[in-house]
Amino acid sequence: MSSGNRDSRPLAGIALVCIGYACFAMQDAIVKWLVADYEVPEILFMRSFVIVAVSGFLVRYRKHPSIFKSPHRSSVVLRAALMFFAWLLFYNAARHLELAQLTTLYFSAPIIVVFLSIWILNETVDAGRWLACVVGFIGVAVASNPTHTPDLIPTAMCLLAGFFWAWSTILVRLVSRSESTLTQMYATSLLFGLACAVSFPWIWRTPDLMGLVLMLGLGVIATIGQFILYEGFRHAPASALAPIEYTGLIWAFIYGYMFWSEVPAVNVFAGAALIVASSVVLIAWERRRKAFVT
Template sequence: MKWLVADYAVPQILFIRSVIIVAVAGFMVRRLRHPSILKSAHRGSLVLRAMLMLGAWMAYYSAARHLGLAEITTMYFSAPIIVIFLSILVLKENVGPMRWFACFAGFAGVIVAANPTQSPSLGPTLMVLFAGFCWAWSTVLVRLVSRFESTLNQMMATSFLFAIACGIMLPWVWKSPDLEGWALMLGLGAVSALGQFLLYEGYRHAPASTLAPMEYSGLVWAFLFGYLIWSEIPTVNVVAGAVLIVCSSLLLVWWERRAVLASRRMAA
């Protein structure tokens, strides 16, 4: 996506991405004979979630024009701690002290990486943090709606609304892609469809407050791809923040695994 925003408008990229996801999810819904999303009692939640995600994507990829991949990804991971708060208020999940510790440690890493006292790019930084807030709300709604709707229906509904919203803007932003541009956009759509399916299924089967810090693992890939593709070398504060974030995530994984094993021993 960072490749694409250098040459194409964000609404155009999101439109093509959304059309591909709608096509894939719609085909699978029809094949598996899932109930129509139009008959859902949770259409309002699906529309709200689509609006939140659209705001998150627009802000995130607009900021990507000005920030490195490692920087933007690190600051975007302010979302998990917001998910923790919302999972208590909205989903009524029981959040133990270790989840709180992991998320606060991760958020401290975000602050270190963003370095707000010296950052020359305050505007893009605020856009990324706004994207994280929108993403957190949409994540909680995924968990809430997943109790009643299939993953494929959620994918299709959200991306369909994305396509409509972005399609309205196309007459003013459309730029005919070359062969490489089409290949990148089609690849983005396919990878996004797979990623959405796996993400939604994860939130269907596990508490949002447990899964949210796991997203910090994406930071490693952001560092790797940023270096390999754009030769981006993260600053010291970004690396330090990333270390805090990854360590907090690994700590939570270890703690949750330990709790599962303990409960199994008690049941045996």
């Protein structure tokens, strides 16, 4: 498939990714409830279990070819490993860093995506995408307002988690050139769940009814979000979609108010405005670029 065909629907990709990150923000809200009583690997295993059950059924029903016979199978295994370590690093860093510091550090990931898209995918990053990405990152910094010097080790953990997530995002774009969204979801979540299960002898705690409902609900939301996100990356370049990840912070503010009555400060609204502006700049740039090409 040519580069032109892959990039023929960037606005559709942007819209899908916006919805996907809204789902992931809801996922983070559920995880925030669950980590008070359960270990991260157990939560993530249940999440992966639901994704594997749903995507596995659809893969067999639609008779998709096995991704483990694909020339990109090594990329699928690598992506599963990257996601596994990204989750573990991020949630362990959250035990030591303030939320503002954690958020600022983690949202370096979209910037990393832009650099990796040049290196791995040979994508051309134009001025509009760079501008949107930088404005979005400034918005995150303003909204998070980190005022204390973070501890070195948790800071390194969070930055490394952002790097792993960015790399896994690039691999989605790479594998999507030849593999369907469902087969990617099935294979990645299967490997991810198996990795989490290794720790069960030491961390497993049988969930109560509410915990089980939340874990299964987490899996359903993650399935929907992951499918939409993968589809988005099939329609637009990774560098174009990188700034859209910043909208996840806005959803985090909304969910924080809805579930915990957390009212954002003035700087949060200012940062959110910059984040929205970065997405508006990106959409306007893509429309102008598309009109120029046609």
